[in-house]
Amino acid sequence: MKTFLLTILLASVISVQQHPPEPPKQPTKPEVQQPPAFTVTHEGKTIHQITGKDVSLPYIEGMWLDMTKYNQFQEEVASQVYREPVNAKIDESGQIKPAKPGRELDREQFNHQFASYFYGREASKVETPLRVVHPRVDEELLASIRERKIGQYVTYYNESNKERSKNVALAAEAIDSHVVFPSETFSFNGVVGKRTKEKGYLPAPVIVKGELAEDIGGGICQISSTLYNAVDQAGVKIIERYSHSRRVPYVPPGRDATVSWYGPDFTFENDYNQPILIRAKAVNGRVLINIFSSETIENEKREVPEADAEPPKEVPAE
Numbered sequence: 001m002k003t004f005l006l007t008i009l010l011a012s013v014i015s016v017q018q019h020p021p022e023p024p025k026q027p028t029k030p031e032v033q034q035p036p037a038f039t040v041t042h043e044g045k046t047i048h049q050i051t052g053k054d055v056s057l058p059y060i061e062g063m064w065l066d067m068t069k070y071n072q073f074q075e076e077v078a079s080q081v082y083r084e085p086v087n088a089k090i091d092e093s094g095q096i097k098p099a100k101p102g103r104e105l106d107r108e109q110f111n112h113q114f115a116s117y118f119y120g121r122e123a124s125k126v127e128t129p130l131r132v133v134h135p136r137v138d139e140e141l142l143a144s145i146r147e148r149k150i151g152q153y154v155t156y157y158n159e160s161n162k163e164r165s166k167n168v169a170l171a172a173e174a175i176d177s178h179v180v181f182p183s184e185t186f187s188f189n190g191v192v193g194k195r196t197k198e199k200g201y202l203p204a205p206v207i208v209k210g211e212l213a214e215d216i217g218g219g220i221c222q223i224s225s226t227l228y229n230a231v232d233q234a235g236v237k238i239i240e241r242y243s244h245s246r247r248v249p250y251v252p253p254g255r256d257a258t259v260s261w262y263g264p265d266f267t268f269e270n271d272y273n274q275p276i277l278i279r280a281k282a283v284n285g286r287v288l289i290n291i292f293s294s295e296t297i298e299n300e301k302r303e304v305p306e307a308d309a310e311p312p313k314e315v316p317a318e
Helices: 002-018 067-081 107-120 139-144 162-175 188-192 221-234
Strands: 037-042 045-051 102-105 124-127 130-133 148-156 178-180 185-187 203-208 211-216 237-240 267-269 276-283 286-293
Touching: 037 067, 037 107, 045 067, 067 102, 067 107, 107 124, 148 221, 162 188, 162 203, 162 221, 162 276, 162 286, 185 188, 188 221, 221 237, 221 276, 221 286
Parallel strands: 037 124
Antiparallel strands: 037 045, 102 130, 148 286, 178 276, 185 267, 203 211, 237 267, 276 286
16 A cells, blocks of 8 residues: 555656646736827927926825926927017118017916826827017117207227227127117116127227226227217216226216126116117227107207317227
């Protein structure tokens, strides 16, 4: 009997070795589902794509919008579609160049589009909604405010200093055809902007704490000083004006207006009930700035001493 049982046991062991049981099947990993995307297009081309997960708050069940991330995303879209409007301008021949409208992101409509995607949990593809940005100054306005000259001033410079002459011309071009509306404050630094090599400004002498040095944009204080005398003659309200730490030769003593990007500015307020127009030109060693407005303006002119008509032999550019 024992022999019989042993035989059966051995046979079972051999059978198991020859036909081992199959190992248990490992559970298959479910396919990772990609979150639905929000695709932003402009003129038919994709400019940005994002998912709800990219702009949601972490570690929260479900999806809650992280406004910091969303605002950053919206700004990226806005910067890609923005086009600045171009104001009407008077060219060298006296003709008015038409204004050109700009465009910007319609944020309200864009928010609605994104909310529908984010809370609807479905993929979405939208064409960027845009709003027209109208220029501040159009042809009709320019034509109406160049009728009456209310201020004028002329200064002279030495053309032999090519770098300084270039800076003077660039600054004059920056303020030319600029319109200052009633109750608006004009900032020289704000309108001309930072003086950089990229804009074409060159190194030229400047006055720093009473001493001559050299810096990008040297010479532009002749434009701010000429403008100061022109608008002062027109009777506008001067808000901010500083003199140099040493005398400059292109205007009478005490009639200058120093400016610096990281320092003093020259500002004035148009306290009249009509817009005023600045016309500025620097050519052939002569800076001419005229101030115009409409025929209906009622301004009180001030007496302003004239500048020396002889160009300085050496001009310490600011």
